[in-house]
Amino acid sequence: MNKFKNKSNGHTEEISGVTILWAFLFGPFYFMYKGIWKHAVISFFAAIFTLSISVFIYPFFAKGIVRNYYLHNGWKAVK
Helix, strand or coil: EEEECCCCCEEHHHHHHHCCHHHHHCCHHHHHHHCHHHHHHHHHHHHHHHCCCHHCCCHHHHHHHHHHHHHHHCCCCEC
16 A cells, blocks of 8 residues: 555556655654645654654654655545
8 A cells, every 4th residue: 555546637656665765864854745734844853852853763663654644635545
């Protein structure tokens, strides 16, 4: 379940295995790029308050965050 299709315009997005890498390298900017503003703000402030320790932990949740974002916004999983 790594591909998602937008019902309204037919656009397809794929969540690849390098999602963790992108989230680690770019942090909140990766979530901004994906349009997940809530997690962009959370990851930004988590990095500040944990003195950047969260930068090493948050990316492991990025794939699930992106998957849930698509599903909650009406995208359909494509096999």
